[in-house]
Amino acid sequence: MEVTANTHAYPALRSSEQSYLQRAWLRFRKNRLAVISAGVLVFMGLTAGLAPFIAPYDPNAIDLSPTGLLQPPSAAHLFGTDDLGRDGFSRALHGARISLAVGFIATAMAMAIGTLVGAVAGMLGGWVDNLLMRSVDILLSVPLFLLIMISQTLVTPSIFTVMIIIGLTSWMDVARLVRGDFLNLLSSDYVTAAVVVGTRRSGIAWRHILPNAINTIVVAATLRVAQAILIESALSFLGLGVQPPNASWGSMLQKGLVRLLDAPWMVWFPGILISITVLAFNFVGDGLRDALDPKQVV
Amino acid sequence: MQRLIIQRLLLAVPTLFVVSILSFTIIKLAPGDPVRMYVSTGLSQGNQEDIERIRRNLGLDRPLHVQYLAWLKNTMQGNLGYSLSSRRPVGQILLEKLPASISLMGISFLVSLTIGVLVGVISAVKQYSLFDYSVTVFAFIGNSIPSFWIAMMLIWFFAVELGWLPTGQMQSYQPTASPLLDYARHFVLPVATTSFINLVGWVRYQRASMLEVLQQDYIRTARAKGLKERSILLGHAWRNSLIPILTLIGFSVSNLVGGSYIIETIFSWPGMGQLGFDAILKRDFPVIMGVTLLSAAFIILGNLLADVTYILVNPKMRTSGSEL
Numbered sequence: 001m002e003v004t005a006n007t008h009a010y011p012a013l014r015s016s017e018q019s020y021l022q023r024a025w026l027r028f029r030k031n032r033l034a035v036i037s038a039g040v041l042v043f044m045g046l047t048a049g050l051a052p053f054i055a056p057y058d059p060n061a062i063d064l065s066p067t068g069l070l071q072p073p074s075a076a077h078l079f080g081t082d083d084l085g086r087d088g089f090s091r092a093l094h095g096a097r098i099s100l101a102v103g104f105i106a107t108a109m110a111m112a113i114g115t116l117v118g119a120v121a122g123m124l125g126g127w128v129d130n131l132l133m134r135s136v137d138i139l140l141s142v143p144l145f146l147l148i149m150i151s152q153t154l155v156t157p158s159i160f161t162v163m164i165i166i167g168l169t170s171w172m173d174v175a176r177l178v179r180g181d182f183l184n185l186l187s188s189d190y191v192t193a194a195v196v197v198g199t200r201r202s203g204i205a206w207r208h209i210l211p212n213a214i215n216t217i218v219v220a221a222t223l224r225v226a227q228a229i230l231i232e233s234a235l236s237f238l239g240l241g242v243q244p245p246n247a248s249w250g251s252m253l254q255k256g257l258v259r260l261l262d263a264p265w266m267v268w269f270p271g272i273l274i275s276i277t278v279l280a281f282n283f284v285g286d287g288l289r290d291a292l293d294p295k296q297v298v
Numbered sequence: 299m300q301r302l303i304i305q306r307l308l309l310a311v312p313t314l315f316v317v318s319i320l321s322f323t324i325i326k327l328a329p330g331d332p333v334r335m336y337v338s339t340g341l342s343q344g345n346q347e348d349i350e351r352i353r354r355n356l357g358l359d360r361p362l363h364v365q366y367l368a369w370l371k372n373t374m375q376g377n378l379g380y381s382l383s384s385r386r387p388v389g390q391i392l393l394e395k396l397p398a399s400i401s402l403m404g405i406s407f408l409v410s411l412t413i414g415v416l417v418g419v420i421s422a423v424k425q426y427s428l429f430d431y432s433v434t435v436f437a438f439i440g441n442s443i444p445s446f447w448i449a450m451m452l453i454w455f456f457a458v459e460l461g462w463l464p465t466g467q468m469q470s471y472q473p474t475a476s477p478l479l480d481y482a483r484h485f486v487l488p489v490a491t492t493s494f495i496n497l498v499g500w501v502r503y504q505r506a507s508m509l510e511v512l513q514q515d516y517i518r519t520a521r522a523k524g525l526k527e528r529s530i531l532l533g534h535a536w537r538n539s540l541i542p543i544l545t546l547i548g549f550s551v552s553n554l555v556g557g558s559y560i561i562e563t564i565f566s567w568p569g570m571g572q573l574g575f576d577a578i579l580k581r582d583f584p585v586i587m588g589v590t591l592l593s594a595a596f597i598i599l600g601n602l603l604a605d606v607t608y609i610l611v612n613p614k615m616r617t618s619g620s621e622l
Contacts, residue, residue: 138313141601143593145556149578150324230444234560237446260454271447279442
């Protein structure tokens, strides 16, 4: 009923062939902030990917001459230079690679673990569900950031350990969300139908429930990337993440903290970049949440 | 109802155990030999024999589970061990650092809650207004800026550029003004930072909950019988919208504790967060364990508080307790 009413309201969309994704895209497109944010992220991703070609200077090239050290932003050095005379803009470009890589890979790990735990808990129910969900409760009561910091002293801190540790410590709320979706969908008629015709449990989980839980997963993943970038920058800021001479936005801020007096630009730009990136992921995640909701009509 | 609360209390105990086992294992697996650290700060140069003897004396040569049980037994008796770097009892160090952390967290909590509730209510009452729209955008921005960057920008602007406020510490070495004013000046920036990052949550929750209440039938009834808008909003709507906010208070402890490590480190705040971070850098295991355990205890207590308030303020839970 609703759909017919709406195709009349939007004659251009009358085609009945429209797929779910097409309709989702139409809804997403209407959210201006989300579209702009997606554009920003694509741009960010491209510049990060092409950093070695775009960067005007070698990000680790040191220039200790009086004309190279602690230069304020200028045409030659868009973001100024740091206390070793390294070009802030080039370092920020290379830092983007690290932030985005950590964000995506840590999130991929968290999503994989969280989806698996949530799906198993939701599917099997009973004591397995109880055990898994109580473990999630307990892990969420742990001072996680402290644990991440301690874990970083376990290993030689590097970008890879940062990814793994963030991934291992941020899957819990994903597990909760996915379990919730599984429980909901398990009681739906089409799943009952699948059970009646004798589909195996793994088949039901993979082919019938997971595709319908994908919305939740995609939205959670987008917001998780934002969180992972924030955690990475905090760790690098504390010196427990990316190690010198490599640049990450967080480690650039760490160097800037002691130079607030004479070179405040060292903290301006990396902070703005972190904020914009995280903000963009949050806006896109929010836009996706609305767009992917199948109950919404165009 | 009582049974539910007791049930929650009983769940808190194993949680604390798991936290302690988890952190104990991680800490013990970490490289960096605490004995060598101990020796190099104490004796000038220990030979291998001395090092082994100290290791035996400290009990660090025993298997991991034996060490854990020994630590657990001592902790149960209130003995958290001695700091490897300052040789002072960990319990005593924690007690010294606690007031600074609690005052910072407490004041920030009150500030962010007050402003957050106020802004959230106005935003909900004037839904879709310019104010409401700006609040929504602000909430997104506030959620995306790293706390330590806010701290640095505040330090840069108010302490470096304007010179109005100190850059860190809790008091001056030689206070020029009255001690109270001196404290107050040192509190401003850390409190502003901590409040800012916690503010967003309160605004969003208060706005959502107020909007939901405003749609209820009893609000329409109140309007229909001609009550003044003011008393509808404050007396009927706002009071009911506070129920979910009350239950969220407990959960905010975890955010406050989690944020304290980085904020206290930036502001050289003499609290638990900075203590924990320093201890990690120094591999001071007994202190790390102490800070971890105390932080976890706070968070678990906060969650417990959240559960209990939920049960207390929700009339449905009072009669039939088995649903939760």
